[in-house]
Amino acid sequence: MPEQLGEYRRIAVFGGVYNNWLALEATLADARRRDVEAVFCLGDMGGFGPHPDRVFPLLRQGGVLALQGNYDESLASGRADCGCGYTDPRDNHYAAISYRYTFGGTSAENKTWLGALPRHRRLKLGPHRVLMCHGSPRVINEFLWESATPNGLLRRLMDRAEADVMLCTHTGIKWHRALPDARHAVNVGVIGRPENDGRPNVWYTVLTAGPDLTVEFVPVAYDHEALACEMEREGLPAEFAETIRTGWWTTCLENLPARERAGGKY
Amino acid sequence: MTTRALPVIGSERSAPTAPFLGLSALWIQITGTWCNLECRHCINASGPRAPWLRPLDGATVRRALAEAETVGVKEIYFTGGEPFMHGEILPLLERALEVAPTTVLTNGTLIGPEQADALAAMAARAPYSLEIRVSLDDTDRALNDRVRGEGAWAKAVEAVRLMRERGLLPIVTATEITRDEHGAESGMYERFRDFLHEQGVDRPRVKIMPVFGLGRQPASLEPPLTEDDLEGFDRSVLQCANARVVTSTGVYACPILAGLDGARLSTGSLAESFVAAPLYHPACVTCRRTGMTCRNS
Numbered sequence: 001m002p003e004q005l006g007e008y009r010r011i012a013v014f015g016g017v018y019n020n021w022l023a024l025e026a027t028l029a030d031a032r033r034r035d036v037e038a039v040f041c042l043g044d045m046g047g048f049g050p051h052p053d054r055v056f057p058l059l060r061q062g063g064v065l066a067l068q069g070n071y072d073e074s075l076a077s078g079r080a081d082c083g084c085g086y087t088d089p090r091d092n093h094y095a096a097i098s099y100r101y102t103f104g105g106t107s108a109e110n111k112t113w114l115g116a117l118p119r120h121r122r123l124k125l126g127p128h129r130v131l132m133c134h135g136s137p138r139v140i141n142e143f144l145w146e147s148a149t150p151n152g153l154l155r156r157l158m159d160r161a162e163a164d165v166m167l168c169t170h171t172g173i174k175w176h177r178a179l180p181d182a183r184h185a186v187n188v189g190v191i192g193r194p195e196n197d198g199r200p201n202v203w204y205t206v207l208t209a210g211p212d213l214t215v216e217f218v219p220v221a222y223d224h225e226a227l228a229c230e231m232e233r234e235g236l237p238a239e240f241a242e243t244i245r246t247g248w249w250t251t252c253l254e255n256l257p258a259r260e261r262a263g264g265k266y
Numbered sequence: 267m268t269t270r271a272l273p274v275i276g277s278e279r280s281a282p283t284a285p286f287l288g289l290s291a292l293w294i295q296i297t298g299t300w301c302n303l304e305c306r307h308c309i310n311a312s313g314p315r316a317p318w319l320r321p322l323d324g325a326t327v328r329r330a331l332a333e334a335e336t337v338g339v340k341e342i343y344f345t346g347g348e349p350f351m352h353g354e355i356l357p358l359l360e361r362a363l364e365v366a367p368t369t370v371l372t373n374g375t376l377i378g379p380e381q382a383d384a385l386a387a388m389a390a391r392a393p394y395s396l397e398i399r400v401s402l403d404d405t406d407r408a409l410n411d412r413v414r415g416e417g418a419w420a421k422a423v424e425a426v427r428l429m430r431e432r433g434l435l436p437i438v439t440a441t442e443i444t445r446d447e448h449g450a451e452s453g454m455y456e457r458f459r460d461f462l463h464e465q466g467v468d469r470p471r472v473k474i475m476p477v478f479g480l481g482r483q484p485a486s487l488e489p490p491l492t493e494d495d496l497e498g499f500d501r502s503v504l505q506c507a508n509a510r511v512v513t514s515t516g517v518y519a520c521p522i523l524a525g526l527d528g529a530r531l532s533t534g535s536l537a538e539s540f541v542a543a544p545l546y547h548p549a550c551v552t553c554r555r556t557g558m559t560c561r562n563s
Contacts, residue, residue: 258434
């Protein structure tokens with residue numbers, strides 16, 4: 001059973017930290033200025049960025065209530081790969097570099113911490129029953145893209161979860177859909193890499209209770225150039241640093257549906 | 267459709283099964299096995315003469331779409347045969363796109379400027395992604411046409427060009443049928459990606475499928491799966507755990523085995539097919555071994 005939490009009025013939620021400790025610092029500072037009662041992370045602390053262990057003290061000191069993502073599950077259980085399920089050898093090549101680097105740079109203590117994270121959380125936002133998950137409520141690494149997630153599926157997932165609001169991440173691109181029955185599905189986005197729109201900022205989400213739910217996507221600018229330089233010094237692929245600098249995804253493009261793929265450069 | 271008792275024949279009676287976990291992918295075998303090509307590796311021996319699996323009528327398709335919508339289907343696929351030989355393909359794609367993201371698997375040979383215009387307009391106004399999978403077995407014209415028939419390469423490549431010009435991003439789908447022609451070192455993804463770049467496709471999308479020993483290929487001699495083969499294997503990753511295929515003779519467990527008696531799970535509604543699927547066929551060995559799916563990714 002998902003862990004039962006308390007009732008809130010206003011919360012901040014983000015996903016996909018991907019070792020991006022500079023964006024995490026900037027996101028937590030931004031959220032503190034917005035009068036939120038709690039900050040949640042929907043998982044995937046590692047991958048992609050530099051210095052994997054730097055995000056953990058920030059998450060703990062920031063009091064972030066975290067979920068386990070597929071990357072976290074893989075790291076904690078010693079899996080051989082990130083669990084994203086690519087078949088294209090180019091995607092697998094880059095995913096393997098990222099995973100090996102992150103696995104080697106994550107301490108045993110932090111892996112244990114990742115292994116102990118819950119996979120779901122429930123809470124109340126005013127009158128709304130909220131379910132948080134990483135990919136989808138049913139599968140930790142299921143991709144819920146905006147253009148590939150039908151309303152009928154959202155209804156089914158939320159019926160089963162007895163939720164009015166479903167929050168997920170995993171894809172890397174935020175979206176919000178208000179269903180005709182006043183329920184909401186929100187992909188909260190990720191703060192670890194920009195969202196394939198040619199801009200280097202990242203995004204998180206502020207949700208505010210009311211008679212209806214208010215969903216606000218918040219752009220976060222951070223020192224992305226400093227991060228890209230750190231990635232280069234760590235020997236991570238130039239393609240990763242290019243994404244951080246330009247906002248265009250260069251790798252792991254296989255799972256993007258047509259519409260999301262058409263929005264990017266590669 | 268009326269419901270009849272299903273015959274249980276041969277080895278499927280004792281075969282291990284994959285559990286049914288909910289309908290994620292609905293496949294519509296829209297033209298049955300009716301196709302304008304006669305590829306030598308076709309999994310269901312489709313061709314232009316007397317299809318052994320008849321095309322579906324529009325009303326049956328619409329019923330299946332409505333039923334799938336009520337159970338929260340995630341994605342819909344149209345296959346055949348060649349879907350663009352069906353007189354109602356465009357309105358049925360449009361209807362499917364109201365329900366869920368929809369993919370059509372085509373050989374591309376019937377997609378001219380008018381069809382490409384219609385598909386681009388449909389993709390732009392649909393609430394969900396429209397995906398078009400164009401089959402091309404080799405980037406080399408002669409090697410491709412040896413498998414798919416004279417002229418197939420040029421028409422498919424032209425279809426990709428027409429769609430690219432209209433902002434569509436077709437997924438070029440290849441089987442490994444000509445892999446040995448390229449030597450041990452050849453990387454299929456790389457070869458197709460380079461080829462598409464040469465064609466002016468700046469966001470190339472490629473899907474590779476194994477060759478199955480059925481249909482027009484020699485039958486696989488591999489023994490079917492046993493419970494021992496599946497010990498410790500997560501059967502929920504098999505596509506028959508969450509896909510179903512609607513055809514003119516019933517509902518089947520997966521697109522590879524659609525039309526074969528052993529894979530038929532219902533002769534009536536979609537819901538009646540929501541039962542465990544027998545892993546009785548040598549093709550099930552390929553799925554278990556390769557982790558392949560007929561889905562886009």
